[in-house]
Amino acid sequence: xxxVILKGRAFKFGDNISTDHIIPGRYAxxxxxxPELAKHAMEDADPSFPQKVNKGDFIVAGNNFGLGxxxxxxxxxxxxxGVSAILAKSVARIFFRNAINQGMPVLIxxxxxxxxxxxxxxxxSRGIVTNLTTNTQLTFGKIPQVMLNIxxxxxxxxxxxxxxxxxx
Numbered sequence: 333x334x335x336v337i338l339k340g341r342a343f344k345f346g347d348n349i350s351t352d353h354i355i356p357g358r359y360a361x362x363x364x365x366x367p368e369l370a371k372h373a374m375e376d377a378d379p380s381f382p383q384k385v386n387k388g389d390f391i392v393a394g395n396n397f398g399l400g401x402x403x404x405x406x407x408x409x410x411x412x413x414g415v416s417a418i419l420a421k422s423v424a425r426i427f428f429r430n431a432i433n434q435g436m437p438v439l440i441x442x443x444x445x446x447x448x449x450x451x452x453x454x455x456x457s458r459g460i461v462t463n464l465t466t467n468t469q470l471t472f473g474k475i476p477q478v479m480l481n482i483x484x485x486x487x488x489x490x491x492x493x494x495x496x497x498x499x500x
Contacts, residue, residue: 334457335455335456335457335458336455336456336457336480336483336484337453337454337455337456338388338390338416338417338437338452338453338454338456339388339451339452339453339454340386340387340388340389340390340416340451340452341386341388341389341390341449341450341451341452342389342390342392342419342446342447342448342449342450342451342452343374343378343381343384343385343389343390343391343392343415343448344392344393344443344446344447344448345374345377345378345391345392345393345394345397346393346394347393347394347395347396347421348394348395348396348399349377349393349396349397349398349399350398350399350400351398351399351400351401351402351403351406351427352376352400352401353374353376353377354373354374354377354398354403354406354409354410355369355372355373355403355405355406355409356372356375356376359372363405366405366408366409366412367412369405369409369412370409370412370413371413372409373385373409373410373412373413373415374391374410374413381413382413385413385414385415386414387414387416388414388416389414389415389416390415390416390417390418390419390452390454391410391415391417391418391419391420392418392419392420392443392446392448393418393419393420393421393443394420394421394443395420395421395422396422396423396424397418397420397422397423397424397427397438398423398424398426398427398428398430398431399424399427400424402426402427402430403430404430404433404434406427406430407427407430407431407434407436407438408434408436410431410436411434411435411436415436416437417436417437417438417439417454417456418431418436418437418438418439419439419441419443419446419454419461419472420438420439420440420441420443421440421441421442421443422440423438423440432479432482432483432487432488433482433487433488433489434487434488435482435483435485435486435487435488435490436483437454437456437475437483439454439461439472440472440473441461441470441471441472442470445463445466445468445470446461446463449465450463450464450465450466451463451464451465452464456475456480456483457475457480458474459471459472459473459474459475460472
């Protein structure tokens, strides 16, 4: 299988970004209109994020990203906003699983040397993040092939629809 390469700009956030930061509660009425809800992704953590994010960009965070309620919509609206991956020091387990199910890569790595605006290139297959701005590299744990397959299909439902079962 060919390497999966993602390129984009980093948006840096701190620790303890909750699902309430990702999907502000005041927009709960938009859960049946996900494209509209995605226009408000992350705005409680950075009010300008929805206007600045471009297709392919990355969310870069500290510890405990995605804590809080197990809203499946949280990683989905991040994906719909244009973000292609989330990099964090640690992630809430339920958020991690929901993200993979929605086709959103979540990479656990040391994000200290990444700043907002840095241009990144991520090789999902090899577990390497290259910071093109600073010409440095960092690594993340190798993603199991079954998870790469789910991500490549756009999430768990498209994967199951295509294959009917897990091909381990």
